[in-house]
Amino acid sequence: MVYDAFVLLSFGGPEKPDDVMPFLRNVVRGRGVPDERLAEVAEHYMHFGGVSPINQQCRDLLAAVRAEFAGAGIDLPAYWGNRNWHPMLADTVAQMRDDGVTHALGFATSAYGGYSSCKQYWEDIAAARAKVGPGAPVISKLRQFWDHPGFVEPHADAVRASLATLDESRRASTRLVFTAHSIPSSMARTAGPDGGRYEAQLNETARLVHAAAAPELSWDLVWQSRSGPPQVPWLEPDINDHLESLAAQNVTDVVVSPIGFVSDHLEVIWDLDNEAADTAKRLGLGYARAATPNVDPRFVSMVRELVQERTGRAPLKRLGTLPVWDDCPVACCPPPQRRGA
């Protein structure tokens, strides 16, 4: 297979106050989410002037990937398109067609399997290509990278750095808490070719980061950023409830490592640096939030290595033991049931 472009696939985020509501309507498109719920989420964005950091983080990653490709003699133009906000993937795909691209490799900013983190990016690609019509380039998504050293090692270093900010005399009562985006339990059950893969991969990443960064600590994997109606079960416990139960078990300090994410976007800086940090303060827990990879050089090199792996120029590089594959089976990770459907 000959590939002639690279495309960064991401979630997208608002870049000014007037973007916030239209962005949120795009996120929940077709799901019958009430406006009151959206207004609540909009407020989180308004605390940051209506600007999510995620788009700038994508620009920074794209620039770093271009430099990385140039340094390795990889002659692929690099594009960027989002699911929910400009630059929208369909516009990017139209540009790629105009530039003569025929078959691109896509890198999504999520390390894991599941509908929201993987399959929906395949759907985004299909929808963008359908919109562009004849001549739209084929886009093959690069594989999930939950156990790649270029993802695990930056998380592990960040855990070490966070731990160093906490009181060493309380190390024996310090806990390492990994978090990821909660998803509906039904979506978790059907994640991956044989189900449960989102949680299984997150557990593997957690185990690897723990072993590399702080094997002396006990650890837990918990969930954050739940949305949706309360009667629909999502993965639990929530990080805030978990902090309550840790405080009750005489834990004194926590390092929170958001292994579910690749950059410090709004779900991290609002839900962890604000909400969870407030909960910890109220409980008298020492609290440190570890960084995500962002543009860590090892993470940027990982993107290059995934491209080279796909083109047969580099070996498979990984630390875990769960199955790895390139193209996802058609039947995996079905979309959630639409309300009223």
Ligand SMILES: CC1=C(CCC(=O)O)c2cc3nc(cc4[nH]c(cc5[nH]c(cc1n2)c(C)c5CCC(=O)O)c(CCC(=O)O)c4C)C(CCC(=O)O)=C3C
């Ligand atoms: C697994 C997962 C990831 C990680 C993988 C990946 O990164 O792809 C992720 C990332 C993100 N989620 C984000 C924001 C939002 N997610 C929402 C809603 C939802 N997320 C879900 C799952 C995930 N989400 C689900 C099952 C829903 C409900 C159903 C739906 O509606 O799809 C809503 C709706 C409002 C609400 O009800 O909270 C918002 C605003 C941002 C942007 C942050 C920024 O702006 O900096 C990012 C990176």
Ligand SMILES: [Fe+2]
């Ligand atoms: Fe989300």
